[in-house]
Amino acid sequence: MRGLMSTDGYLTFALGKGRLAKKTLELFETLGITCEEMKDKDSRKLIFVNEDLKLRFFLAKGPDVPTYVEYGAADIGVAGKDTIMEENRRVYEVLDFGFGKCRMCVCGPAHAKELLKHHERIRVASKYPNIAKDYFYNQKHQTVDIIKLNGSVELGPLVGLSDVIVDIVETGSTLHENGLAVLEEICPLSARMIVNQVSMQMEKERITGLITNLKEALQKQS
Ligand code: PRP
Numbered sequence: 001m002r003g004l005m006s007t008d009g010y011l012t013f014a015l016g017k018g019r020l021a022k023k024t025l026e027l028f029e030t031l032g033i034t035c036e037e038m039k040d041k042d043s044r045k046l047i048f049v050n051e052d053l054k055l056r057f058f059l060a061k062g063p064d065v066p067t068y069v070e071y072g073a074a075d076i077g078v079a080g081k082d083t084i085m086e087e088n089r090r091v092y093e094v095l096d097f098g099f100g101k102c103r104m105c106v107c108g109p110a111h112a113k114e115l116l117k118h119h120e121r122i123r124v125a126s127k128y129p130n131i132a133k134d135y136f137y138n139q140k141h142q143t144v145d146i147i148k149l150n151g152s153v154e155l156g157p158l159v160g161l162s163d164v165i166v167d168i169v170e171t172g173s174t175l176h177e178n179g180l181a182v183l184e185e186i187c188p189l190s191a192r193m194i195v196n197q198v199s200m201q202m203e204k205e206r207i208t209g210l211i212t213n214l215k216e217a218l219q220k221q222s
Helices: 019-030 062-070 081-087 112-117 129-139 173-177 197-202 204-221
Strands: 011-016 047-050 055-060 076-080 092-096 102-108 123-126 145-148 164-169 181-189 191-195
Touching: 011 019, 011 062, 011 204, 019 076, 019 191, 019 204, 055 062, 062 076, 062 081, 062 191, 076 081, 081 129, 081 181, 081 191, 092 197, 092 204, 102 112, 112 164, 112 181, 123 129, 129 145, 129 164, 164 181, 191 197, 191 204, 197 204
Parallel strands: 011 055, 011 076, 123 145, 123 164
Antiparallel strands: 047 055, 076 191, 092 191, 102 164, 102 181
16 A cells, blocks of 8 residues: 655645645745645645645645554645644654644633542543543543543533533633633644654655745744
């Protein structure tokens, strides 16, 4: 089995669909890396090629990006730190883009703070069961029951499924509008660039050159 990996002279990028991909492509454009094909909103095409620069881009579901990169189906990926932590794939994390900033937090109704303080065996709902498990078991040494959900996690404490949630907080408005609060902060998050470990060796110059150019572009923006 051989992926799209750099063996054919192309560098392949897997981008997490949505806002992250849009921001990433905007940044790439400032470096003269464009992909006109990708801007056609009506297109159902999945893979886009820039023949001049020998670059290939595809859009994937966020949590699948580290998978494509680990297996070498993409040389480079852009994904949120949340996804990278949750998936825990063997990839190199090489750059913090600084956008898509938010925080991974334990949230719930204010009274659940006591349950956390006394290390009670509570129920934790999350889209991120691995992050939740690592935080409670390895960092806090608290035994909890983790319940995997796929979205609208804030419902957990509202309907009595769980005591607290582990989720992303950006503006805090979802929590606020539902009478919930941040109880503990786990870590800050943002968009990161990840690289396949073999590609990093085989295409070292091209990839480190790109990282240097991206860092310069990011510095200019800030
Ligand atoms: C995310 C996250 C929170 C919300 C946080 O959900 O899971 O629910 O955004 O943003 P805020 O602090 O600015 O309100 P998303 O919109 O991705 O949908 P989901 O709940 O279906 O995962």
